[in-house]
Amino acid sequence: MERNVPVFGLPPVPSKLIALGGNRLAQFGLAGVFAVSVLALLAPVVAPFDPMTPGDLARDVLLPPGGRHWMGTDQLGRDVWSRLLFGARVSLLVALAAVTLSAAIGVILGGVAGYLGGWWDTLVMRTADVVLAVPRLVLLIAVIALLQPSPAAIVLILALTQWPAPARLIRAEILSLRDRDFVQAAEALGFSRRRILLRHLIPNALAPVLVAMTLGVGHTIILEAGLSFLGIGVPLSWGELLRDGQQRFLVGAWWLAFFPGVAIAFVTISFNLVGDGLRDIMDPRQRSGP
């Protein structure tokens, strides 16, 4: 009877997901995300210069693209390409952390609201409405003005302003799952409500949240760039590189703003294409048989 078949454990990742259903644009997006991630991970290896150490102030300042600095140098003689590579680590990490945290908060709160209903539902969803009703950038600036702006604080604040979207998605899913037979079966088997919510309902409701998370990464990179552009973001993020560039754009140093801008646009578009592809696959209304 014992054979080497995985009886238990995580489901295998379907090859359809990797291939993104043959969607060319989504495959392009996935390749872009993969390439940027690898470059970010390997930044210390790939980057030709240190991103923080100023260059020779007499020779290296504001060099246009070409020669040893193929993306040019900034006002302190630092290599733009190297700064961009290390900046990718910061921007991606902040965005991924913020999106993961906001999804975790949203899934738990939305799950509780959808499953327990009643008073809990009202409390959670009206709070979500309040968060959504305040303009996000204004809220972010206000909160950062109160707190010490550290990378962890920025992640937390980004998450706390973005949880309503996944919360609404998961609540809607759970409302429709709650009356399905397998939930009644789980109740009949004597499982606790906590177990039914965490192990039975939420795994069945995650697909749209995954899509929203993928789309959210691009969105969050832009949001963080906006904060950095205003001078209250995370050091060395792409937004901050953009801000450095903006001050010197008018004196002709276009490369300082151009390359970070292209990087932000490229990553955001890549994530959005992947997200759109995932949505096409996972949308239950479009899902076909096994």
Place this chain on the structure above:
Amino acid sequence: MSPLLDVQGLSVTVPGPDGPRFVVRDVSLSVDRGEALALVGESGSGKTMTALALMGLLPYGARIPGGAMVRVGDREIGGDVSREMASLRGGTVALVSQNGSSALNPVRRVGDQIREVLHTHGTAGIRGERVRTLELLDEMGLKEPDRVAASYAHQLSGGMQQRALVAVALAGEPDLLIADEPTSALDAPLRVQLLDLLARLGRTRRIGLLLITHDFSAVERATSRVMVFHAGQTVEEGPTPRVLTAPRHPYTRALVAALPFGGRPKERFAVTKEPHEPPPGPGCSFRGRCPLVEERCGHDPRLEKVAGERRVRCWVTGP
């Protein structure tokens, strides 16, 4: 020794436009270890509500009024029956529902779902959850239990799903298994196989089986006693062979006469109307449809003992 499940005077109400409406009225039943009792009746006769009440799974708004007395084994359950029964779910009382494809969790492997029950109720025993999972699937007559355990519900056929569902239900080592139309999603040969499986499990594991169905061939195949429901009341009860060969209550007679088995029907017996709400006021709930209706049917008939361990609720055909 007291029976495994003993229910006295169970009623269930649901909210209606004119206040609470009775969908189960004063039902008493008992099931012993190794015994199979069928609850039979048309849709809306209250048989599923009875089962849900016994699982503590009544839908929102439904209530159990008055003092129903429920005893499970030696445990007396009074007060809030729903809440008390909820604590027995899975471990003492388990449910097999109609449709394996929707009652199994779609995103979890069958093996994991069995293992979860073993884990929750601590019923894996010394051989461990993995081995016990495969043993249970094997006991259900599933070939290649390791492959079934590694499958998701949608990868199994309807018959396999239903067997897997029974395996999940039995993983908690229940004393009482409630099967709510477990064969309605299956075609005829699979239906017979599943009924035989349930009957065999009842015997070998000494568990009580409560089979809810509207299918008399299932009743005949898998149960020793049958209880016929009409409009939330028990109208007839007795040993399966006798009730099926010589039904007494007009409703049971109509149900049996409608069966296709045995060539020519022995008896032409039909109800006179479509199912509908029983006539208001006192009297027999079946009198609006009964071909044998008489003057005295305007008074409430009682469920009375008749010969051969049977009980019938009828003025005309009763004792």
